[in-house]
Amino acid sequence: MHSYLLPGEDGWTLVDTGIGLPNAQEVWQESLDGAEVARIFVTHFHPDHVGAAADVAELTGAPVHQGELDYAQCELVWGNPEWPQRIADWFHTHGVPEEITEELIHSGDVYRPFIRYQPDPELVSDGDRLDGWELVAAPGHADGQLCLLRDGLLVSADHLLGRISPTVGLWPESRPDPLGDFIASLERTIELAPSLALPGHGDPIADPVARAHELIEHHRERLAFAEASLGDDPRSGYHVSFALFGAELKPAARRFAVAETLSHLERLVLQERAERREDVGGVAYTARQRGRRAQ
Numbered sequence: 078m079h080s081y082l083l084p085g086e087d088g089w090t091l092v093d094t095g096i097g098l099p100n101a102q103e104v105w106q107e108s109l110d111g112a113e114v115a116r117i118f119v120t121h122f123h124p125d126h127v128g129a130a131a132d133v134a135e136l137t138g139a140p141v142h143q144g145e146l147d148y149a150q151c152e153l154v155w156g157n158p159e160w161p162q163r164i165a166d167w168f169h170t171h172g173v174p175e176e177i178t179e180e181l182i183h184s185g186d187v188y189r190p191f192i193r194y195q196p197d198p199e200l201v202s203d204g205d206r207l208d209g210w211e212l213v214a215a216p217g218h219a220d221g222q223l224c225l226l227r228d229g230l231l232v233s234a235d236h237l238l239g240r241i242s243p244t245v246g247l248w249p250e251s252r253p254d255p256l257g258d259f260i261a262s263l264e265r266t267i268e269l270a271p272s273l274a275l276p277g278h279g280d281p282i283a284d285p286v287a288r289a290h291e292l293i294e295h296h297r298e299r300l301a302f303a304e305a306s307l308g309d310d311p312r313s314g315y316h317v318s319f320a321l322f323g324a325e326l327k328p329a330a331r332r333f334a335v336a337e338t339l340s341h342l343e344r345l346v347l348q349e350r351a352e353r354r355e356d357v358g359g360v361a362y363t364a365r366q367r368g369r370r371a372q
């Protein structure tokens with residue numbers, strides 16, 4: 078995971094803070110090497126981006142800026158001891174067996190101490206400016222994710238990654254169509270036409286517009302594949318995730334696979350290429366019943 082230091086007149090803007098390991102302050106003290114941090118910006122609430130925000134804020138005395146929607150979700154997920162059970166129940170309705178949902182509750186408890194987000198940050202949103210940078214909403218990978226744009230340079234967080242396709246999952250309490258959001262965000266990236274992107278993981282992206290086109294095409298293919306894996310019998314998101322991601326996944330990876338499968342299935346429902354059934358003891362999906370008469 079990359080953090081970035083953006084230069085400014087009153088000091089540096091630090092973008093993202095990494096996970097909140099117990100020695101986060103020591104690591105940051107060493108990395109900053111006396112650099113004056115004027116403000117901290119959190120692109121989205123995932124552990125590797127927000128985790129050490131409170132540590133770095135304490136170390137530097139700099140205020141934390143975080144998106145309004147993103148901070149609401151951050152509190153909902155990391156500030157809420159009920160969340161692991163809530164998400165486990167939700168996965169259960171999507172066909173995920175108990176051994177995997179149990180693991181999910183356990184790993185939620187393991188992760189929690191490493192996520193020390195800053196309470197009451199300065200809330201920002203799309204179109205705001207931060208030390209000359211424009212904040213650009215990029216929902217998809219995370220509903221409230223914000224990128225920074227200035228002079229053709231896009232600090233793209235996990236919206237645009239070079240080698241891997243950012244995960245785009247449906248989660249409880251997430252916006253209803255994360256994949257539709259992601260495609261719209263990619264189309265917006267194409268319109269903004271940045272000349273360089275600095276992603277949250279991996280190398281700088283020399284042609285962000287071409288990469289956005291590639292990701293749109295990737296999901297067009299994945300949608301077609303998801304559509305083809307549906308039939309007349311109702312299949313849960315868990316079931317379909319085996320067709321999309323294979324059978325050999327550990328529980329932690331399986332839940333991302335299921336969430337990503339569901340974002341594709343929900344997109345297909347909205348495009349009238351699949352149907353959602355909730356009368357089968359959970360949520361499941363079928364191929365679109367062509368020619369079915371309205372009753």
Ligand SMILES: [Zn+2]
Binds near residue numbers: 121126
């Ligand atoms: Zn992320």
